[in-house]
């Protein structure tokens with residue numbers, strides 16, 4: 050079903066959502082930095098930054114999350130699991146790449162044998178309102194990575210900015226629950242043409258130039274390639290590109306306790322930290338940046354596709370934008386792919 | 399839905415120091431709840447995450463055999479935070495466990511064949527489970543000859559000494575123990591495991607080999623197995639990696655597209671030869 | 678700057694051709710505007726990729742730990758050279774002290790500031806004399822370069838890397854463009870409560886990605902205190918007290934060792950102010966001990982020495 054929303058009613062619309070749901074959307078704690086957060090006031094919502102630093106995965110798989118609390122009484126203990134979400138949620142203003150990434154994380158967290166209840170509970174109780182990207186950034190390459198700037202998959206509702214209004218599509222049953230919202234109006238045919246136009250422009254801008262297709266096979270042959278000897282050199286081994294990546298899902302589990310009370314907490318972790326794989330004996334199976342960078346790229350473009358049939362990258366460009374040394378994953382892919390290796394214009398830097 | 403991160407409560411029934419350096423302690427855990435005991439089904443080679451609230455979790459191989467009912471046994475090397483806490487915890491205390499985790503040894507593949515078990519140091523835990531399983535009257539007929547080569551640096555560092563004595567007396571198992579440095583009472587062999595293997599040269603004919611031990615032992619034993627013409631497909635090992643979730647979610651233990659916690663810890667050399675050397 | 682770049686390439690080519698070094702670490706342009714990327718050059722031909730401009734923001738001394746077994750030439754600004762001097766004092770490179778290819782720095786452009794000054798994505802940025810020409814899809818502006826400098830660069834008084842083995846560019850008169858580091862000044866004017874609020878507000882965005890730590894040449898500990906489990910000094914989640922603890926200890930570990938290059942702050946993906954703390958501490962060390970990091974190659978850092986004459990007025 051297709052509807053629209055006048056922008057002058059935008060804040061009232063958000064307020065109406067907040068009556069029944071906890072609302073999560075991008076906010077800017079300082080100019081130039083954007084994160085997804087639970088909204089207290091509709092005016093906080095800030096959609097100016099196309100890709101917020103912290104991706105929407107933070108809403109389903111928070112950077113730091115208490116799994117369960119416990120109390121010890123003598124030799125006995127009592128445990129209280131913390132997965133339950135009391136109120137239904139709405140995630141508003143996530144872009145197609147972030148939403149696609151949530152379904153990627155879902156592939157690993159919701160399994161046949163074991164299911165991550167913390168993720169699933171949040172996923173189930175969240176209605177996702179996606180927002181199309183009229184002006185993709187030069188670092189965006191979603192179309193090459195299996196998505197596109199207006200991909201509806203994964204969204205329950207989808208918004209497209211038409212200037213004065215938002216064009217609104219209800220896509221799923223969950224989305225249809227909002228059908229009766231008093232601020233939605235009928236669309237007119239002009240809007241549909243405008244949507245087509247915007248889509249066309251954005252698709253053209255994003256292009257398909259990054260060789261993600263076929264990369265899995267290519268990398269099969271490259272496990273011990275000298276490529277890895279050089280490609281990692283400038284990486285300083287921080288966690289920017291993995292923490293901020295919407296598809297990265299690695300975590301650490303730690304206990305925090307005082308006296309007889311405590312909690313088991315999980316925190317995002319990164320395969321680029323040496324300590325991530327360091328064993329108690331002192332042995333580290335990935336001793337240098339070479340193995341760690343290989344893990345990051347191979348996991349995204351070879352191991353994950355082997356297990357789940359899709360690369361674990363949605364082309365959001367965060368790892369390019371925020372890397373302190375400009376490690377550009379697109380260039381790594383170009384270089385690794387046969388194309389670049391043949392007509393090598395510039396050395397990998 | 400079942401929360402796979404929540405430990406089930408166990409009670410430490412009995413604890414015993416295993417080795418002369420006092421760094422290995424065997425814990426016998428009983429189930430606190432009957433339901434948990436009934437639903438806990440495992441095979442040799444699987445492991446559990448042992449949980450000490452306030453300290454964290456550590457993955458430990460199950461040292462008891464599924465044929466030994468009513469308890470689970472673990473042997474813990476005192477290494478870091480959790481394993482040290484497991485050394486200090488008193489009998490009667492509660493310990494959480496999650497498991498059984500991992501694939502375990504390919505019991506079905508072993509059936510109808512000879513079994514060669516090679517262990518070094520304290521990595522003998524799940525091998526003990528495996529041997530005890532096949533020695534059980536119900537399962538003994540499933541495999542043909544069982545040969546066990548087990549080495550440690552010193553006699554005092556061998557695990558499960560009473561049981562080794564008992565195995566020695568049996569005639570349906572060939573046990574060869576070896577140490578790097580003997581003491582005056584030592585009756586077994588003196589020498590490194592790879593050399594002992596070469597010396598007794600078991601036939602690879604219709605035989606599966608399982609090998610667990612420190613990386614250096616594995617490194618030198620593997621070529622000897624190759625020389626004895628064991629095919630890659632019939633050599634198995636149990637790998638260790640730093641672990642957290644134990645269920646293929648936290649990402650940390652992968653080797654190529656496989657996760658040691660979920661797809662392992664037991665792998666054949668044929669499998670490993672196709673993966674990056676991230677171990 | 679074009680002259681500097683030319684000389685830099687020539688020198689590098691020569692060093693590699695004569696095999697005086699195995700590797701030169703420098704800057705190159707790459708895919709994003711307003712930025713450069715570290716480059717690792719092993720052949721004389723590779724020198725053609727070197728660039729020099731106001732976007733050479735990394736402190737390349739941070740890479741020296743990785744290559745301590747090679748003979749390395751490294752391109753350094755004034756501040757970076759001081760880091761290497763401090764590292765030499767800490768005996769980091771006993772076998773092959775790095776060869777410093779010093780460039781007289783023209784102060785660096787703060788890319789985050791430039792981004793805030795325009796609407797829309799910047800696709801191209803070039804320097805022309807004192808101007809910075811910035812282009813996007815629907816805009817083109819020229820900005821005054823000096824209005825967009827990093828705080829640490831505005832107050833810099835060591836742009837000439839005198840310590841370098843090879844000096845490229847003419848030494849400049851060392852003056853600060855401002856009275857103090859602008860953010861240190863601002864911080865000092867606050868009341869203790871306001872200071873804490875400011876500190877807490879900044880650190881509250883921290884991800885603990887440790888880009889600031891990894892970007893810093895002085896953060897080379899085999900095991901950082903945040904990673905130690907025995908003893909466990911700090912928890913790993915995002916509670917305000919743990920964030921505060923990380924930031925305070927990081928700053929203190931830099932006291933008398935930090936050259937004020939600002940590489941930590943530039944590395945931070947969350948735009949967290951970091952140099953006001955380290956620069957404030959640098960200022961204190963200068964006031965109390967008359968010491969500045971990496972100026973005199975032989976002077977021991979004040980916090981690792983004791984002198985009965987040391988000022989002790991702050992001990993209450």
Ligand SMILES: Cc1cc2nc3c(=O)[nH]c(=O)nc-3n(C[C@H](O)[C@H](O)[C@H](O)COP(=O)(O)OP(=O)(O)OC[C@H]3O[C@@H](n4cnc5c(N)ncnc54)[C@H](O)[C@@H]3O)c2cc1C
Pocket residue numbers: 301303324328329445454455456457458459460473474475476477478479480481482520523524637638639640641642663903904905906
């Ligand atoms: C499948 C498998 C089976 C095993 N079987 C046995 C066995 O039968 N017997 C045996 O003795 N050992 C066994 N091990 C090894 C054993 O798991 C490790 O020795 C044990 O995990 C060490 O834990 P620790 O708490 O004592 O060590 P620590 O080094 O203190 O580590 C504590 C925990 O925290 C993690 N950790 C350490 N430092 C940090 C940090 N700074 N930040 C975050 N996390 C940190 C570790 O990964 C670990 O999860 C096995 C390992 C595996 C993978």
Ligand code: SF4
Pocket residue numbers: 283284285286287288289290291321371372373374375376888
């Ligand atoms: S963000 Fe850049 S420097 Fe940091 S780990 Fe990723 S690639 Fe390396």
Ligand code: SF4
Pocket residue numbers: 290293294295296297349361362363364365366367368369378
């Ligand atoms: S790898 Fe980079 S571009 Fe791809 S999804 Fe992750 S952050 Fe985005």
Ligand code: SF4
Pocket residue numbers: 291294296297298299318319320321344345346348349649
């Ligand atoms: S292994 Fe690395 S690349 Fe893969 S999900 Fe984890 S952090 Fe991301």
Ligand code: SF4
Pocket residue numbers: 754755756757782783784785829830831833834835836837937938
């Ligand atoms: S502090 Fe800034 S101006 Fe001074 S040398 Fe370093 S980069 Fe150049």
Ligand code: SF4
Pocket residue numbers: 882883884885886887888889890944945946947948949
């Ligand atoms: S770089 Fe920024 S976000 Fe990362 S740890 Fe440092 S201050 Fe925190």
Ligand code: FES
Pocket residue numbers: 640641642643644645646647648649650651652657658659660
């Ligand atoms: S331990 Fe978490 S994935 Fe294996």
